[in-house]
Amino acid sequence: MPWLFTTARLKSVLRRPPVVVSILSLAAVLAFIAVSHLVHRYREEEKALARHLYGDGQAQLNSGKPDNAIAYFRAALTYDPADFSYQLSLARALRDTGRIPEAKSYLLALWESSPDDASVNLALGRLAVREGDTAEAIHYYHNATYGVWNSDPETHRRDARFELIDFLLRQNALPQAQAELITLAASLPRNPELEIQVAQRFAKLGDYEHALSEYQTILQHDKENVEAEEGAGECAFELHRYATAEKYLSAAARADHLDPQLEQELRIARLIIESDPFIHWISGSERDRRIQEAFKAAGERLNRCGKLPEAGANGTSEANPGSTGTVDVNSLRQSWNALNAKPSRRSASTESEKTEQMMNLVFEVEQQTQKDCELTDIDQALLLIGEDRDGADR
Amino acid sequence: MSNSSISITTPVAELSAVEIPSRSGVRNSLNATFREDRFFLMLAVFIGLFSGFAVVCFRLAIDWTRIALLGPVPQAHSLRVLIVPAAVSLLLAVVVIHVFPLVRGSGVNQTKSALYIFNGYIPFRTAIGKFLTAALAIGAGHSLGPEDPSLQIGAALASGLGRRMELSREKLRLLAPVGAAAGLAAAFNAPISAVLFVIEEVIGRWSAGILGSVVLAAISSVVVVRWFLGSQPLFRIPAITLARPWELIAYALLGFVGGIASVIFAKGIAYFRPRLRALPRWTQYFQPAVAGLIIGLIGYLGAPQVMGAGYEYMDQAMHDQFKWQMLAGLAGLKILATTLSFTTGTPGGMFAPTLFIGAMLGGAVGGIERHFWGAHLTGSTGTYALVGMGVLFAGFLRAPMTSVFMVLEVSGEYSIIVPVIIANTVAYVISRGLQPVPIFDLLSRQDGLDLPSMEEQREENILRIEDAMQLPAGPVLDSRETVQGAYERTQALAADTFLVRLSPTGWKFLTKDVLKKAVGEGKLEMNLGSILTTPPLPILHPDLPLDVALRYVNQAPIVPVVSRADFGKLEGVISSEGVLSKYRQ
Numbered sequence: 020m021p022w023l024f025t026t027a028r029l030k031s032v033l034r035r036p037p038v039v040v041s042i043l044s045l046a047a048v049l050a051f052i053a054v055s056h057l058v059h060r061y062r063e064e065e066k067a068l069a070r071h072l073y074g075d076g077q078a079q080l081n082s083g084k085p086d087n088a089i090a091y092f093r094a095a096l097t098y099d100p101a102d103f104s105y106q107l108s109l110a111r112a113l114r115d116t117g118r119i120p121e122a123k124s125y126l127l128a129l130w131e132s133s134p135d136d137a138s139v140n141l142a143l144g145r146l147a148v149r150e151g152d153t154a155e156a157i158h159y160y161h162n163a164t165y166g167v168w169n170s171d172p173e174t175h176r177r178d179a180r181f182e183l184i185d186f187l188l189r190q191n192a193l194p195q196a197q198a199e200l201i202t203l204a205a206s207l208p209r210n211p212e213l214e215i216q217v218a219q220r221f222a223k224l225g226d227y228e229h230a231l232s233e234y235q236t237i238l239q240h241d242k243e244n245v246e247a248e249e250g251a252g253e254c255a256f257e258l259h260r261y262a263t264a265e266k267y268l269s270a271a272a273r274a275d276h277l278d279p280q281l282e283q284e285l286r287i288a289r290l291i292i293e294s295d296p297f298i299h300w301i302s303g304s305e306r307d308r309r310i311q312e313a314f315k316a317a318g319e320r321l322n323r324c325g326k327l328p329e330a331g332a333n334g335t336s337e338a339n340p341g342s343t344g345t346v347d348v349n350s351l352r353q354s355w356n357a358l359n360a361k362p363s364r365r366s367a368s369t370e371s372e373k374t375e376q377m378m379n380l381v382f383e384v385e386q387q388t389q390k391d392c393e394l395t396d397i398d399q400a401l402l403l404i405g406e407d408r409d410g411a412d413r
Numbered sequence: 414m415s416n417s418s419i420s421i422t423t424p425v426a427e428l429s430a431v432e433i434p435s436r437s438g439v440r441n442s443l444n445a446t447f448r449e450d451r452f453f454l455m456l457a458v459f460i461g462l463f464s465g466f467a468v469v470c471f472r473l474a475i476d477w478t479r480i481a482l483l484g485p486v487p488q489a490h491s492l493r494v495l496i497v498p499a500a501v502s503l504l505l506a507v508v509v510i511h512v513f514p515l516v517r518g519s520g521v522n523q524t525k526s527a528l529y530i531f532n533g534y535i536p537f538r539t540a541i542g543k544f545l546t547a548a549l550a551i552g553a554g555h556s557l558g559p560e561d562p563s564l565q566i567g568a569a570l571a572s573g574l575g576r577r578m579e580l581s582r583e584k585l586r587l588l589a590p591v592g593a594a595a596g597l598a599a600a601f602n603a604p605i606s607a608v609l610f611v612i613e614e615v616i617g618r619w620s621a622g623i624l625g626s627v628v629l630a631a632i633s634s635v636v637v638v639r640w641f642l643g644s645q646p647l648f649r650i651p652a653i654t655l656a657r658p659w660e661l662i663a664y665a666l667l668g669f670v671g672g673i674a675s676v677i678f679a680k681g682i683a684y685f686r687p688r689l690r691a692l693p694r695w696t697q698y699f700q701p702a703v704a705g706l707i708i709g710l711i712g713y714l715g716a717p718q719v720m721g722a723g724y725e726y727m728d729q730a731m732h733d734q735f736k737w738q739m740l741a742g743l744a745g746l747k748i749l750a751t752t753l754s755f756t757t758g759t760p761g762g763m764f765a766p767t768l769f770i771g772a773m774l775g776g777a778v779g780g781i782e783r784h785f786w787g788a789h790l791t792g793s794t795g796t797y798a799l800v801g802m803g804v805l806f807a808g809f810l811r812a813p814m815t816s817v818f819m820v821l822e823v824s825g826e827y828s829i830i831v832p833v834i835i836a837n838t839v840a841y842v843i844s845r846g847l848q849p850v851p852i853f854d855l856l857s858r859q860d861g862l863d864l865p866s867m868e869e870q871r872e873e874n875i876l877r878i879e880d881a882m883q884l885p886a887g888p889v890l891d892s893r894e895t896v897q898g899a900y901e902r903t904q905a906l907a908a909d910t911f912l913v914r915l916s917p918t919g920w921k922f923l924t925k926d927v928l929k930k931a932v933g934e935g936k937l938e939m940n941l942g943s944i945l946t947t948p949p950l951p952i953l954h955p956d957l958p959l960d961v962a963l964r965y966v967n968q969a970p971i972v973p974v975v976s977r978a979d980f981g982k983l984e985g986v987i988s989s990e991g992v993l994s995k996y997r998q
Binding site: 054 | 459462473733
């Protein structure tokens with residue numbers, strides 16, 4: 020049927036709307052395939068270029084040129100705008116060069132697309148730290164702690180929590196820092212290095228009980244750990260557990276040279292152990308001897324600090340205008356002389372009363388003179404004994 | 414055998430009669446499906462798809478050219494940056510003059526010309542030429558953008574497709590703006606702005622007949638672009654806050670500065686373009702190269718940001734990457750570079766440079782304002798840069814509605830709308846005051862074309878029927894009253910024609926002669942309605958354009974103008990004399 024193939028008929032068929040739509044649909048599909056292929060190839064080239072530029076940026080960053088690195092990261096992102104690591108690197112570089120608003124903008128955009136990503140949360144947390152925003156820092160660091168890490172999640176989570184704790188300590192947000200530390204300590208693996216870090220932070224925030232416990236845990240498994248011994252000794256000293264402090268510090272001193280502060284603490288701890296008349300297990304004569312020694316030390320202190328000026332009319336020391344010289348040395352000396360001259364009685368009650376008065380005077384002398392007169396080890400020991408007795412009284 | 418054939422064919426015959434439509438039925442059904450209006454909508458979708466494909470390829474071509482010619486990161490003090498724009502421009506000039514003479518300029522006016530002068534005809538060759546030359550020019554660093562060429566490529570594709578379909582002239586004419594919207598939407602990844610721009614600047618009126626097609630084409634093209642290039646907004650801006658309402662004054666100030674900058678930019682183009690075109694023909698081979706050399710020099714000396722479209726630098730400006738002095742410098746240099754590129758006839762668009770200038774200027778003004786009143790302003794540099802984009806768009810391109818939606822769409826940030834509206838309005842008002850002729854109208858007039866000015870059309874004082882209607886000269890008669898009664902009421906009056914209100918609805922007119930004749934024939938007791946043989950009068954409403962009345966005033970001496978709420982309530986009458994006298998005024 021040759022009439023079917025005439026040009027006129029073909030044209031007429033091709034002009035029919037259903038045929039036109041079919042042809043256009045086919046053309047659109049073909050165009051889609053062709054453009055997909057083209058875009059795919061172009062994207063591959065762009066990605067290769069972006070990787071190259073990103074590598075250059077990292078090299079600049081490693082050589083301490085973050086500004087140059089930013090230019091390369093930006094260029095890399097121009098060619099591969101969706102790449103997460105490029106965006107994160109750019110945001111970090113921006114943050115590290117102080118371009119906080121832009122860094123935040125990038126990071127928030129990343130966060131919106133991947134709120135569970137721990138690296139983004141950590142970067143935002145660090146940004147919040149730079150801005151001093153405690154609430155936001157806690158929020159993002161927690162997200163980073165519980166978020167998704169691509170590799171070694173335990174270490175990253177721990178490091179993130181350590182960062183948060185250090186920030187909270189700097190901000191003096193002690194209750195929050197303590198809560199974080201307790202959580203961290205509970206999840207720590209057996210690793211003395213990490214345990215020491217935790218214990219140090221407990222000590223830093225003033226929670227010596229937890230810190231001592233951490234150090235003791237370390238020492239249970241590693242008896243030779245000098246750092247733990249030092250830490251435990253220091254914490255025990257702060258907790259006024261002088262025998263324990265002496266034990267750990269002596270052990271540390273045997274193994275290693277102590278720093279001056281710890282050395283002094285060791286000396287004072289020993290002095291307290293030797294001088295404290297309130298220890299219940301010493302004999303009566305030993306107690307008397309210690310009281311007499313303390314009383315004598317107080318007298319010597321009065322002699323040593325006897326040149327202290329009396330309080331002026333306005334309550335300010337003339338010798339040391341910076342201090343509040345409220346020390347009435349003469350009155351203390353009179354009291355000391357009176358007690359010293361007082362004969363010992365046979366009566367136990369009167370003798371106990373005198374002992375009480377002597378020690379009260381000793382503590383008063385040490386307290387009154389501590390601001391304006393240099394403290395010796397024995398003075399410090401007596402002050403600490405006095406504090407313990409006050410505490411016991413309380 | 415025959416029995417068996419009967420037994421087999423009978424059910425089939427029954428089936429065909431009941432369930433399968435006949436061939437003529439199928440044809441009718443197809444014809445109904447592919448009615449011209451519906452077919453036009455389908456065609457709009459295909460235009461959108463093909464425009465989207467074309468724009469994706471166009472953008473890849475620009476990027477590829479830029480990497481190949483200027484390197485992945487154009488840097489100052491690089492000889493490549495200095496030489497490439499000039500060298501490529503020499504080749505471009507030859508190609509434009511000898512191969513694709515219609516591709517000069519942005520493409521917006523060419524599309525308007527197709528709509529108003531050439532019955533929707535845009536040669537397909539123009540699309541190819543625009544694609545190649547604009548990609549080369551922008552990729553080589555000319556300070557031009559890809560949006561207007563995309564618009565023209567879309568329009569040319571649509572025109573070519575329409576011609577292949579042998580559509581009616583009316584439909585063919587409408588296809589160009591449909592393609593233009595698709596191309597622009599794909600280029601900006603912003604369908605609403607594209608539709609508004611085409612309506613504001615190309616078509617000039619809201620027409621329900623074409624709006625559906627324009628929207629469909631724009632959305633189709635954006636779907637394609639987002640499929641291939643991603644759906645994220647063009648710019649990522651920091652969070653926006655506006656703590657105090659009086660901060661809007663700062664944005665109004667930005668609008669003022671932007672309005673002045675728009676005028677400088679427009680006047681620069683208006684001044685240089687005719688003068689450069691008036692130079693001897695041989696100079697046209699070198700004009701783009703000279704422009705390229707100057708732009709290359711700007712890049713070489715330290716501002717490669719002005720080269721090309723510059724979107725990545727706009728993004729940086731929004732993220733506080735430049736000091737305000739640098740931003741102000743870049744805005745000034747971009748005005749110079751774009752003026753040079755555009756007035757020398759290099760193919761490429763003005764949208765991207767306008768946005769660039771706006772972003773830099775906005776950032777600079779924001780920087781200065783924050784320097785002096787930083788404690789009182791909550792907007793970031795990014796906020797001001799973004800608002801600045803809209804400001805220049807409103808002031809320079811004079812498309813106020815598009816400028817607002819464009820800012821919202823390219824940023825995806827809708828909280829900025831109030832500052833944008835305020836700043837854009839100020840810029841628009843200042844620009845209109847100092848530069849009465851909008852840039853696109855100016856360019857078309859320089860080209861010797863008298864295309865309709867959309868701004869003038871928008872602001873034209875339209876005459877309405879209420880402006881020409883009058884009170885009826887005599888009483889309004891009722892069709893139920895008697896002939897005698899009507900005769901007595903009208904006999905003494907000077908008027909010759911009266912309106913008769915029909916029952917229950919409708920109007921007719923009655924002349925004294927007809928009434929007199931009815932009285933003479935003794936029809937005194939008959940109702941007026943029974944002697945009226947003329948057809949009912951058309952009814953008009955006061956708010957209709959006066960042009961509408963012209964179609965009806967010749968059908969009767971007077972035409973009733975009635976309330977839209979009550980067709981029986983007469984607001985006035987209109988006559989041919991009244992209409993003409995109003996037009997004569």
